[in-house]
Amino acid sequence: MSDAATAPRGPAWPGGVRFRRPSALPGFGLTFGFAALYLSLIVLIPLAALVLRASGLGLDGIWRIATMPRVLAALQVSFGLSFAAAAVNAVFGLVVAWVLTRYRFPGRRLLDAMVDLPFALPTAVAGIALAAIYAPNGWIGSLLAPFGIKVAFTPLGIFVALVFIGLPFVVRTVQPLLADLDREIEEASATLGATRRQTVLRVVLPSLLPAVLTGFALAFGRAVGEYGSVIFIAGNMPFRSEIVPLLIVIQLEEFNYAGATAIAAIMLAIAFVSLLAINLLQAWSRRRFGHV
Numbered sequence: 001m002s003d004a005a006t007a008p009r010g011p012a013w014p015g016g017v018r019f020r021r022p023s024a025l026p027g028f029g030l031t032f033g034f035a036a037l038y039l040s041l042i043v044l045i046p047l048a049a050l051v052l053r054a055s056g057l058g059l060d061g062i063w064r065i066a067t068m069p070r071v072l073a074a075l076q077v078s079f080g081l082s083f084a085a086a087a088v089n090a091v092f093g094l095v096v097a098w099v100l101t102r103y104r105f106p107g108r109r110l111l112d113a114m115v116d117l118p119f120a121l122p123t124a125v126a127g128i129a130l131a132a133i134y135a136p137n138g139w140i141g142s143l144l145a146p147f148g149i150k151v152a153f154t155p156l157g158i159f160v161a162l163v164f165i166g167l168p169f170v171v172r173t174v175q176p177l178l179a180d181l182d183r184e185i186e187e188a189s190a191t192l193g194a195t196r197r198q199t200v201l202r203v204v205l206p207s208l209l210p211a212v213l214t215g216f217a218l219a220f221g222r223a224v225g226e227y228g229s230v231i232f233i234a235g236n237m238p239f240r241s242e243i244v245p246l247l248i249v250i251q252l253e254e255f256n257y258a259g260a261t262a263i264a265a266i267m268l269a270i271a272f273v274s275l276l277a278i279n280l281l282q283a284w285s286r287r288r289f290g291h292v
Contacts, residue, residue, distance in 0.1 A: 047268065054265035057258055065262045070238055071247065077155060078244040079270060082223035085162035090216040093170025094208065100171070101178045115172070118165045123228025130161055131233040153235030158243065161229045166219030173215035174208060181207060206288075213282040217275055224271050 054062060065071060100112050118126065134141045134151035141152055151157050181204070189199040227245040234241045244267050251260035 050261060050268065051265055054258075054261045057262055061258075062262050062265065065259055066266050070242070071244075071263060071266070073239045074242050074244045074247045075267070075270065077158065077240075077242065078224060078267070079274070081155060081159050081162055082220055082226075083274075085159055085166055085223050086216050086220035088163055089166045089170045089219045090212050093167050093215055093219075094174055094212055096167070097171045097174040097178055101175055115168050118168050123165070123226070124232065126164060127161060127229035127232030130157070130164065130229065134160060134233065152233050153237075153241070155234075155241050157233040157235070158230050158241060161233050162223040162226060165226055165229055166223050169218035169222060170212065170215030173218065174211045177208060177211045210282055210286045213278060213285055217278040217282065220278065221271065221275060224267070224274075 057065070096115065100108060100115075131138075131152050133139050134144075134157060136142065136145050136150065136152070138152070141150075144151060149156075151160060185203055186199055189203045190196075194202070225245060227243070227249075230243055231246055234243065234246075236242055236246055244263065248260050248263050248267075251257075251263065
């Protein structure tokens with residue numbers, strides 16, 4: 001008899017749906033109930049309250065706010081630059097994780113510790129530091145100014161800030177999987193006649209793709225909601241470098257609570273759809289490349 005047939009099952013729910021217990025150890029009901037309660041109190045109920053507050057405007061009111069030129073411009077800046085920054089972090093975060101995992105060199109542990117600095121550094125401090133460095137009279141900004149490249153107080157500055165705060169998510173997600181990756185697979189690929197490029201593209205990268213997508217999703221989610229490190233380097237010009245979190249704060253300062261909740265609900269919906277699409281892609285990659 002198969003393991004699936006003998007696996008313990010939980011009580012039946014309406015419609016014949018059953019919970020499959022993950023193991024024979026006790027405590028499934030207690031831990032599941034605690035997880036559901038904790039998730040509801042911390043995440044689901046506050047988000048439901050936000051949607052309920054925004055629904056008071058009606059679909060017409062929400063659509064009117066969503067199609068306002070200033071809101072559309074802010075959404076484009078926030079989500080467009082967040083996606084671009086997460087994509088860059090997915091590539092270079094993989095490279096950084098590879099270097100830290102596969103090579104031994106002086107200062108490797110120090111460099112490994114520095115990766116976590118964006119986690120611990122207050123976002124306001126990060127924004128001030130980036131603005132000072134990339135300003136026209138800053139260390140890096142003064143080198144770029146002769147070429148007509150301006151970073152601080154432009155959308156490019158937002159992109160730099162989002163790359164800065166999102167890199168650790170990719171590195172720390174990929175690094176453990178890369179450390180556990182069996183090198184015998186690479187050696188077997190080489191003995192079968194594959195070149196180094198073929199081994200990387202057809203053996204190593206497919207195995208790392210689910211972790212890279214997870215890091216991409218985390219970096220994207222963090223970038224969409226980032227506020228502190230962005231406002232100091234963005235310039236905050238409407239229709240050019242204004243992000244959605246700042247627009248929400250402006251609405252609150254003007255006591256337009258209905259408009260603020262509507263914009264927040266719109267941002268929540270777009271972020272949820274985007275992350276759901278990324279998670280579906282991640283699930284597909286695990287089914288497709290999970291046993292490479």
